[in-house]
Amino acid sequence: MIDLRSDTVTQPSVGMRHAMAEAEVGDDVYGEDPTVNRLQDYAAELLGKESALLLPSGTMANLVAFLAQTHPGDTVILSEEAHPFRYERANLARVAGLMIHTIPDTLGKFTAKDVAERVVVEDDPHLSRTTLVSIENTTNRGGGACWEFYDVEAIAAVCRNNNMRLHCDGARIFNACIVTNVEAQYYARCCDTLSFCLSKGLGAPAGSILAGDKATLKRALDYRKMLGGGMRQSGVLAAAGLYALENHLDALEEDHRRARIFRRALEGEGLRFPLPSPTNILYIEVNNPERVTVALKQHGVRVCPHGTGRIRVVFHRDIDDHAMAQSIEVFKQIVC
Ligand SMILES: Cc1ncc(COP(=O)(O)O)c(C=O)c1O
Numbered sequence: 393m394i395d396l397r398s399d400t401v402t403q404p405s406v407g408m409r410h411a412m413a414e415a416e417v418g419d420d421v422y423g424e425d426p427t428v429n430r431l432q433d434y435a436a437e438l439l440g441k442e443s444a445l446l447l448p449s450g451t452m453a454n455l456v457a458f459l460a461q462t463h464p465g466d467t468v469i470l471s472e473e474a475h476p477f478r479y480e481r482a483n484l485a486r487v488a489g490l491m492i493h494t495i496p497d498t499l500g501k502f503t504a505k506d507v508a509e510r511v512v513v514e515d516d517p518h519l520s521r522t523t524l525v526s527i528e529n530t531t532n533r534g535g536g537a538c539w540e541f542y543d544v545e546a547i548a549a550v551c552r553n554n555n556m557r558l559h560c561d562g563a564r565i566f567n568a569c570i571v572t573n574v575e576a577q578y579y580a581r582c583c584d585t586l587s588f589c590l591s592k593g594l595g596a597p598a599g600s601i602l603a604g605d606k607a608t609l610k611r612a613l614d615y616r617k618m619l620g621g622g623m624r625q626s627g628v629l630a631a632a633g634l635y636a637l638e639n640h641l642d643a644l645e646e647d648h649r650r651a652r653i654f655r656r657a658l659e660g661e662g663l664r665f666p667l668p669s670p671t672n673i674l675y676i677e678v679n680n681p682e683r684v685t686v687a688l689k690q691h692g693v694r695v696c697p698h699g700t701g702r703i704r705v706v707f708h709r710d711i712d713d714h715a716m717a718q719s720i721e722v723f724k725q726i727v728c
Pocket of ligand 1: 450475
């Protein structure tokens, strides 16, 4: 099976499995897992932040970032396409008690002006104050779109001027860094908190990092525990994360290259890709996504149906050139 449903389907590499098997571990709830501590220090340094925390998932990283930087009844501004708005079981409302003010845009991005137009800072008994803005880089539903550094910087300025926090859901931040040629620490510098996933294109079996200042991360740690995310000998997972950061980062570029080749080959056959796809995520217009998904699966290619008229294809480290070429042939046969 050639599995193009998501970059979350990646299997731990052989080297990663060795690193996991050999990891030195301790009880992380006591702060005593040396491998977790090493990963957290490594990630904080990579992002130029005071502190970093390992969490079980990107969803929990976002949630604790929201909890740690807001109060129930506050408003958060984010894209209508944002993962926490679309795909995290309404946890912002149900767990964090937040009002959500969305900004429409097919690429999942917005501008400083969009934010400024929506901010509520007045101390008025009728209103819910905006205390947090959240961006997503790259954007999942936006076809892996990347934020320009200056756009993030401009939004950060609006946040600073209005006493609001800025969070970046950087589940795939390193994919963005490759395209924009901006190091992750520069994006992180604009944001109060930034999270990224170890378990997507980087290939770890689980785990996300949230980075920020010490005081915010202390609150994030409390919320992680409250949500049941206090893990014990999680150095086994941290070892996978460290291995991914040390060995798998560069290969993300290969995923982008294969996505480009795949797209060009099938555009040449008349398929329509409704969004630009600068990284590893592609959307393709089809008449009947469910039927196409089943037919592709019968021919050994798995994709995600997406709404009424699209399927999603994601390139990742377990798809080599051969699998990419094979998937193009199957698409030509089934979809074109
Ligand atoms: C942009 C984005 N943020 C957050 C998440 C959530 O990550 P997880 O599946 O680890 O909870 C995802 C998962 O696909 C994502 O694409």
